Amino acid sequence: MYxxxxxxxxxxxxxxxxTKVVYQLNLILQEQIDVSLSKFVAECFSSILKLESWTWCLLSQDFHQWINESSYRELLYSLASFNKKLxxxxxxxxxxxxxxxxxxxxxxxxxxxxxxxxQATDDNDxxxxxxxxxxxxxxxxxHDNPHVTKLSITDYINQYIVERYIMNRLFKSYLAELQRLDxxxxxFTAKMLFHVRTSLFSLFSYLGTKDHRYFYTADEMLRYLSDDYLQIIHVHHATVAxxxxxxxxxxxxxxxxIAKCYWSDEKNGTNTKILFPTxxxxxxxxxxxxxILSYEPFYKEIRSVRWNDETVLIDSILMVLLNIVKTQNINWFFRSNLSIRETLLNVAENSAYDEICLRAYVVMGEVLTDEQLKELKITNSMAGFFFKMLEEAWQHPSKEYKQIPIQYLLRDFQILSKNDSIKQRxxxxxxxQLLIQVSEQYQTVYDILWTLSFNTDVQQQLRSNSFFMSKLLHLTRERKDEKLCQIVNGILWNLHIHQQSRPSSDISSQNTFDIMIxxxxxxxxxxxxxxxxxxRRNYRVWxxxxQMHGNVMDAMAQAIDRSRTIIICMSEEYRKSNFCRAEAHYAFQQQRHIVPVLLQKHYKPDGWLLFLIGQLLYVDFTEHELNVAIEMLLKELSANDVHEVDVQPVIPKDVAEVILPSVSRTTTSKTKALSVDTERHNMLQWTQAEVQEWLTKHRLVQLCRLLSDCDGRSLxxxxKYMKGGERSVVISLLEDDCIRRLNESISLIEISRFRSLMHQERWNK
Structure with missing residues (x-):
């Protein structure tokens, strides 16, 4: 045949x-479309190249000479199908x-x-x-090869398409037509589809290439297209069937x-207001x-590559959604809408295209709380799916998984790793250990490892790699890359390496701040x-x-040690930040008085942040004018007298299921000896001395030292925290406290006995 x-x-x-030759060539091409092309290409490369050259030459000449010949048209359609498969x-x-x-x-x-x-006079030519x-x-x-050397004709094709077929009145008239419901x-003439479908597809693919030219800025393109785009979606979303x-x-x-133009400005976010003014x-x-995404008949049409229109549509919608959640504070909207969660999960579980699945997972990882992800029971599949791709990409010569560069996978896992369930998985x-290997070539992994290192099991796995630990210490001494050095110091801080033990009472009389923000x-x-x-009101505020330089972790710890009260400014970005998490944890462990304030509208503390602040009263700066909120904050600070070293905590009237952070406190009651027969329902009123006597009586030696500042309510x-909280988070915090304050690991035996004894107490009945 060859x-x-x-x-x-x-x-x-x-x-x-x-025409007989053309007809026979058509038959051969149709046969090849149904089999693997590699052998055919290997055997007939030169002849195929001649056919392709002949075809481009034919298309560039006067088409009236051949367009009416059915054999020519059939050959061209077959060759187009062959090329798409190629x-x-x-x-x-x-x-x-x-x-x-x-x-x-x-x-x-x-x-x-x-x-x-x-020049064609027939719009359906x-x-x-x-x-x-x-x-x-x-x-x-x-699109499938965005990172290879750009074709010499690609710039020309797209410049011509943008300037002659997109940025003109005819194109806008086509978009206006698409805004009609009827x-x-x-x-949908051939010319209209060339202007809209083919031209936009070309621009989309071109914007994904490296070193592409900007014929118009992303800002200009969004201004040109955004109103039409929003209206078209608005008109047709309810009639997708x-x-x-x-x-x-x-x-x-x-x-x-739209997604590509929006994506190009992801870091700055200046285009957000163009597309979404409110x-x-x-x-x-x-x-x-x-x-649109919830229309399930689309799912069975999704292919494993961006091959057909259904795959393009679903992938493009998820790109827009991912851009939205990365640039706008509307996680609350996703969290409050059950149908959104169910739709995203449905797409992820039914997509044959890995990029669609990955985008759906990343959107969910970005917007949903730890608790919501647990309810969906998908963290296992999310983690397994990601690590399968990462392992294959790491082993691939080009460090890609199905044309997805490993850098993109790591960028997305940075988002997923913020979830404590993903850390544990x-x-x-x-x-x-896989991530440690990948870190040899991709520095992004260090930031991921810092995020993961808030988990105790991850900490143990990091410590077990002595070579990597030595490398981390070497990087801190090298100080060539300040940002990397800060991240590495963050990892070492979580691993309790080179930390100084700072007792909670370590507040000097000089250079002390009333408040740290x-x-x-x-x-x-x-x-x-x-x-x-x-x-302005004479508070000494740090x-x-x-943005601190040098060893940020030590500087942060010193600031907390020298401050009496910590104002925690709660927002989605605060919860996501490794620096903020380390800062808040240290303030908690050092038993500083914590005053939360809410800075982001609709945000509800979740995950580790909810764990730390418990049911502490907070000042909501999103619900009140600034001057009113400041007065409320001042009352809160005044109630705790932050100008004095000894401060009283704000404690809700009812004992909450979630623990209140430990805070610096004094007691006005005199210390009493604890009788063995003390009524157990009085435990909430026990003093620190009574707690110590109870712990000693039950031979909880380590906890006796660790909980030296706790009264009955804290106990x-x-x-309650142990019983209702995430096991790994609770153990991690106790482990951190124990190492920092006692220089030893937490005793799980004592923790188990403590839980058993507390369960037996009458107050629990």
Whole structure:
């Protein structure tokens, strides 16, 4: 057959070309579409290249000479299908060989093709449909290989498309047509689909390449497209079951370009207001996208590559959603809407395309609380799915998993790793050593390891790798990369290495601050106002406005040691920050008086932050004017007399299921001897001395030393915390306290006996 194919190719260059030759070539190509292409390409590379070159030449000449010949049209459709399969054939055909076969074309030929499209008088001319397939295959290839050397014609194609087919009145008129609910199928002409579907697909793929040119900025593109995009989604989201394939394709590729333009400004977030001027617009759009995403018939059409319109649509929607949750504070909206959670989970569990599955998992990891993820019972599958991809990418020569670079996988796992259940699952799967290996080439992993190191099991796995521990210590001494050095110091801090034991009473009479403000730097503006108001009232306030340099962990600890009260500025960013978590934990362990303030509208403390603040009363700066909130804060501070070293904690009237943070305190009651027959319902009123006597009586030697500052209420709260909290988090905090204060590991035997004894007490009955 291969010999016959080569002979037929030779016949193409005779004049005139026999329709029989064209017909036989068509049959051979159709046969190859149904089998692996690698052998055919290996055996007939030169002949296939000649066929591809002949085709580009044919398309660039006057199409009226051949367009009415059915054999020509059928050959071109078959070759387009062959080429699309070639793009996604991973059986061993090198990318460079694919590019050579697919694009043996000159800029002049591309220009001639564009001119023929513009000169076509029939909006449904079959020539436009055929060349659309060629440009689509170019887009498929560029999207599937964004990190390879850019094709010489790619810049030209996309500059021409953007300037001549997208940024013009005809394109805008097509978008206006798409905003009608009663769309007729006649709207979707070949020319219209070339302008909207093919052109937007080309731009989407191009924006994903390295070193692409900016014909227009992302800001300009969003301003140009955003109103039309939002209106099209708004009009059609509720009628998704009635969409035809052309509408599906147009919406999918338009959404893809919006996502790419939005994505390009992810760090700065300046484009957010262009697309979503208000929070209400954002929430409405999320609701509409979720309704489209929930249409289950799409799921069975999703392919393992970005091959068809359904896959494009679902992937593009998830890209937009991921951009939204990364740039806007609307996690509360996702958390409060059960259908959103169920839809995202459904997509993740039913997608054959790994990038769709990964995006759905990352959106859920970004927006849902630890408790909500537990309810969905997906943390095991999330972690397993990620580490499968990471292991394959790490072992692959190009460090990719199905064209997903390992850097992208690590970026997404940074988000997932903030969840305490993912931390525990990482430890259970013994994947810490894999991450240590990957860290040799990718520094991003150090930040991930810092996040994971808040888990006690992860800490043990890190300590067990003596070579890595030596490397961490070496990096802190080297000090070449300040940011990396800070992250490494954070890991070592969590591992209790090179920490100095700082007793809770270590507050010197000199250089002492009344208040330390602990905050995320994304909340700097409001925190600066709080700082100004407090200092104006003669409070001595410590706050890091300039982001500390050097050993940040030691500087943070010194600031807490020299402060009497810690104001914790709660927000989503505070909860996500490793620095903030370490800071809050240390304040908790050093028994500083903690005053929480809420800075983010709709945010409800969750995860480790909820664990630390318990049911402490907090000042809500989102519900009150600044001056009113400041007065409330001042009353809270005044009630605890932060100008004095001894302060009284704010304690809710009822004992909560979640522990209150330990705080510095004094007691006005005189110490009494504890009788063995003391009524157990009085435990809440026990003094520190009575607690010590009870612990000693039951031979809880280590806990007697560890809980030296606890009274009865604190003891009850600790037990409630043990009973209702996350096991790994509770043990981790107790372990941290024990190592820092006693320089020894926590005794699980004593913890078990303590829980048993507390369970027997009458107050619990």
């Amino acid at each position: 010999t016959n194919f080569e002979l037929l190719i030779a016949e193409l260059f005779t004049t005139p070309v026999s 793009v996604y054939d991973y059986s061993g055909i090198e990318v460079d060989r694919k590019a050579a076969l697919l694009f043996p074309v000159t800029v002049e030929q591309i220009k001639n093709i564009f001119q023929q499209i513009e 079959p020539f436009i449909s055929i060349v659309s397939l060629w440009f689509d295959n170019h887009s498929y290839f560029v 769309l007729s199928s006649t709207v 009635q969409w035809n394939r052309d509408l599906l394709a147009c919406i999918g590729h338009l959404t893809g370009v 929070e209400q617009v954002t929430c409405n759009h999320v609701r509409e996208l979720i309704q 990482t430890a259970d799967l013994s994947k810490v 602990s905050y995320s730097h994304k909340d700097k503006s409001l925190c600066k106002q709080i700082y100004d108001e407090l200092t 706050i890091d406005f300039d 009850v709260q600790l037990y």
